[in-house]
Amino acid sequence: MSQTNSIRRGAGLVLACLIAAPAGSLLFQSKGDSQTPPVRMTKEEDHKRTMDLLHITELRRGKAGRDTKDPNFANYDESKANPYPNLPDPLLLKNGKKVTTAADWWSKRRPEIVEDFDREVYGRVPAVTPKVNWQITSVTNGKMGDVDIVTKQLVGVVDNSIDPDIEVKIALSLTTPAHATGPVPVIMQYGGVGLGGGRGAESAGPPYGPNAFAAPLVGRGPVPAGASGGGRGFAALAGGSGRGGFGGGGFGGGNAGPNWQSQVLAKGWGYASLNPGSIQADNGAGLTLGIIGLCNKGQPRKTDDWGALRAWAWGASRAIDYFETDKAVDPKHIAIEGHSRYGKAAIVALAYEPRMWTAYVSSSGEGGAKLHRRNWGEIIENVAGIDEYHWMAGNFLKYAGPLNWNDLPVDSHELVAMIAPRPVFLSAGNGGYDVEPGGDSWVDAKGTFLAGSGAGPVYRLLGKKDLGTTEFPKIETLIATGDVAFRQHSSGHTDVPNWPYFLDFAAKHMQ
Secondary structure, three states: OOOOEEEEEOOOHOEEEEEEEOOOOOOOOOHHHHHOOOOOHHHHHHHHHHHHHHOOOOOOOOOOOOOOOOOEOOOOOOHHOOOOOOOOOOOOOOOOEEEEOOHHHHHHHHHHHHHHHHHHOOOOOOOOOEEEEEEEEEEEEEEOOOEEEEEEEEEEEEEEOOOOOOEEEEEEEEEEEEEOOOOOOOOEOOOOOOOOOOOOOOOOOOOOOOOOOOOOOOOOOOOOOHHHHHOOOHHHHOOOOOOOOOOOEEOOOOOEEEEEOHHHHHOOEEEEOOHHHHHHHOOOHHHOHHHHHHHOOOOOOOOEEEOHHHHHHHHHHHHHHHOOOOOEEEEEEEEEEEEEEEHHHHHHHHHHHHOOOOOEOOOOOOOOOOOOOOOOOOOOOHHHHOOOHHOOOOOHHHOOOOOOOHOOOOHHHHHHHHHOOOOEEEEEOOOOOOOOOOHHHOOOOOHHHHHHHOOOHHHHHHHHOOOOOOOOOOOOEEEEEEEEEEOOOEEEEEEEEHHHHHHHHHHHHHO
């Protein structure tokens, strides 16, 4: 992309827009001179602390994802994939009564499901969160291909008066067509420089940035088995946790052609990039920093406190707060996209944020759109391990020992149901990791499809169309006749091939 006519605002000319978070947000009281510094722990120490709070002495091993000779290698045999085939009924109240009206869904059943996800899976967002002061730091005119564009770089400065030792500055960029005749829809992707913010790169402080307490990356090294990760993915590639979540493509192949930004512009829309690492670190050592740590005044989490997925979703909501003030943006048509771990964040964001239009949920796997009760690739035990537990509420660890998957009061089809009646596009790739490097079997395409299918009764109750089938389709088959769409492409762990299908799906659901 060529850049011309750059206009930089100095510190004294920053355009600021004060945006308040919803749900009764207000300014926090400062700790004052007696404040204590944020608690510093390694991920191992915090993981052990969480287990102690839950009175858990041992977790079951997560599945191995690389070594096919490991007796605990991930299952890819469909005959063994469904140890708990009976999913919770999304339309059955806890008192045993069936939900038959939209009013009862909204007033009774959906709140039950939200409470279960809040308490047991993703954690609770505080009722009061700090205000965000959005500042436009630069405006740049340029081109993407043949399209003239305007790009704004923004920083959302989070009020840290509750704990001045903790600093959160949300990084966001927004690009819109320069010659648009009115407000345009915006596709926001979890992405940005560093994605997780460099580990240990912000160690100088206070104030401490989200990643200040994370151990620096020192090379590949082996992936610990069992409760300390037990799988394969980004941890094995770069010393991080889980599967790589590079927002703009991933590790697989992909179809050559225009990038996703150019495809968005071709529809006359805009695009945005939200850096999740500027909101909350992607590691357990950062849980006393970032927005989670700020709301806890630098203290460790309770077992039902929010994890990184809800924190990243909170950040997306704060970006929407800004978009609602920008005359270039159509605030009724803001979509979110994420791949891999950020696919998990994307579906969580759409489920909890009613202002979002739709989402492209790419290769989200366990903790995202995949059914928790499925034994395929990544499982609950992997996400409950030390490399990924920070995504979730502490209570989630219970289902990796002593409880089992079937003890979960909810499953991911009900996460999709929380999105209803809005449209959602579910996606995965193909290929086994070891047989086909960069493959996507780990994320369980069929488990994702089944979650979409399982949400059907709620979509139908609300007068919308479901997937239209319960039969898992052949690869490269687009199912998009209803408000829930699914497509498994053949290019491995990447979001690239399904971008055109998602954008067409989104355009069809303009309202």
